[in-house]
Amino acid sequence: MEYKKMAIKPYRFEVSEARSVKHPTLPNIVKHTFLVPARLFPKGVPTGANLRDPVGMNRQVYKDVKASLEGKEALPGTFDLLNLGITIIAEDIEVIDKRVFNVMIDDDYGIANGGHTTRIIYDCQEDDSIAEGQHVEVKIITGLEGGENHTLRVDIARGQNTGISVQPRSIFELDGAFDSLKEIVKDQDWANDIGFKESDKKDIDVRELVSVLELMNVTDFPVRESKHPIAAYEKWSTPLMKFGDDFKEHQKTGEPRKYAAFEPLLIDTLVLYDHIRREFLKVYNETVKGRAGNLRIVEKAPPSKGRYKFQYAKLDDHDQRLTKGAAYPILGAFRNFVSINPDTGCAEWVGGFENVLSSWRNLAPELVSETKQAINDIGNAPDSLGKNRNHWANLFKSVRLHVMQQQLDTMG
Template sequence: MVTNKKRLEECTVLEFKVDTVRLISENKGKEDEQLLAIMRINVQDLPGNIWMETNLRERNFKTQVAQKIKKSLIESPNDNFHLLNRGILISAHYVEVIEKESEKYVRIYLLHKGLHGSVDGGHTLEIIKKYKHQIINKKRVTIEVMTGVEDYFEELADARNTYVKVEDKSKLELEKKFDFIKKAIAHKRYAKDIAYKDNEEGSIDVRDIVAILSMFNISRYPNKQGEQNYPTAAYSRKAMCINWYREDYEKGSNNPYKKMTGLITDILELLDRVQADLPNFYSTSVANGKGQYGRIKGVTPGKGGRKFKRLFADEVAYTEYSTPNGFIYPIVGAFRYLIEEVNGVYRWKADPFEIWKKIGPYLTLILIDAHRGVGNNPNSTGKFISLWGHLYDKVKIAYLDSQE
């Protein structure tokens, strides 16, 4: 994504005074210039209208962490809040430093909701906004502003939000609440690659498994006429999916994740199949044999013989491209229509692999058209609700046609 001054007139502009600020530029003067502004500001100067749509975490102000942030702000006489708190991260279209009467100010330009705004530090931001009228002593907070991160925003947001408190992830493992997943995949090659606890070795985070399964939760996302909503949270809010998993586990025999136990390996294999087939479907059906999948914005081609491991393949296998989850999840999530519940157990109404084989090229065409329609941004593609709905409808039609 190019960082420049284009379209500034379309932006929401936030301007505030800073105590100190450092502006770092990469590729200065070039088309792919990116800016990083690091600043410390008095909490009283923090603007109250920073966009929050980009922040992945659900905010719970009753937790011990939230209470400690509040206590440090209101009760502590020391000006060390900026040292004890990791601060706020903001994604922006553009950022600049200006001077007014010998004081420094920062201007942040926000253009796209869902891409620009608070990425991390949502609790800190909201608590400051709510309680700053009660703060008597001087308190400062650190703010980072990044520009030009739109193309890999989802990765940035996920990386900054990978910490999930103990009771949300590791405690689930300690309480053996992932055991039925472990049993379901025990015979698969990738079973040993899943990390269920913080700092555990493994190339697959259990959060990703839970997010993928959440796309097939027909209790939360029922396949009912006129009642459709789509599991975009599986792509953009993995911490929320972990919370749902914890809540649903307490439902015992009504736990939708347990109901899909017999389908878990199928679901993961379907995701692997989509990832593996997309390049070929694009080349043969979308580009008529003339286009190169690796030139699509967001797709990373292997270079110098490098290949990418297919995480859920039965045998060790590789692909020549790394496909963004913003492409894969909307397609895989569309196959939720093929799930039904019979006698308290989820099952397929039809073979998902046969339907993918039949309409996969068409779904690929829909995906790429949508990707182009949202400015070739894979993160926007993954959040594009109309795309999720369109793909879901095509799977539904394919199933109904197969029943005639």
């Protein structure tokens, strides 16, 4: 069999750590492991050996990988511990320096596994959104040159392209942990738009429902204490695991679940969430006398998506909305209106949900102004607001004072 001439090019790898080992059975083959700063991963590495093209990047599992690389879904600096990394079939490696190598790669081979990870790294490099200290583990196999190893190259490529690990929400869905949520939302127009497992291609992620529910969790975050459910924004996996563990624990004992107490508030909370995201812009323009559309905490609908829908509250579509990072601290402040009925054990709104909506309209100028001040103090990035403890606390105090004043007015 005749093999075409290989087109081999060098790709510069700057690494933090490097090691190499000879294969114990095939001594000509060497396995190299590089720990590469993600921001320095070289551009244009061939993907000819990858049997899975990096498509379907809008799947939630790849969004999670991107969020992890950006430090939103895990601690910055741990990406290489959570990600399987990238495997490359190369021809040879040239040592330039202790931490600099030229990896010689044939255009028809290159990346055998990790094409999606590579694409995500390139996207984040372009956006300059890689969190500090993030590395990717790169495994490079050399010594496969020559026609006699062509079959082995193909076998390695095939073997490297195994399935993606199952995400926790898929397991929880199989266990029935989301059945109570399904029951609550079953009559909503958007009920069929919810994705309960990772393979569901739906507009609404069940983790958003769980995170919004966590914002009203007065059991773990009592209104009289200084703790706030920041993880609802900071790391979606935290409230999801808490929700799933709560289900499994009480499935064994038969006792009422903790989250069952808050689930009756879910739809109302989502309605309030829509109002905040939709109305913030108008209130900002009127209160601050600025242009909310110019803020980084306001996102614009991409042309491919059209206009944003506010299906929870049935509000008019809009081409802009407040980002989650800015909306969650505001929404979380309305936990002040949640109380547990001692007779039923279920959460209720203080004064009813119409009072909550009315209070949002009354409080909106103040909460928007506080958000503007936070932008001045800590920056105009959604992630900065979403993770800032002081910002959460300040908004919470404002709503707390409003609720206390309502209670005084009622007593008077």
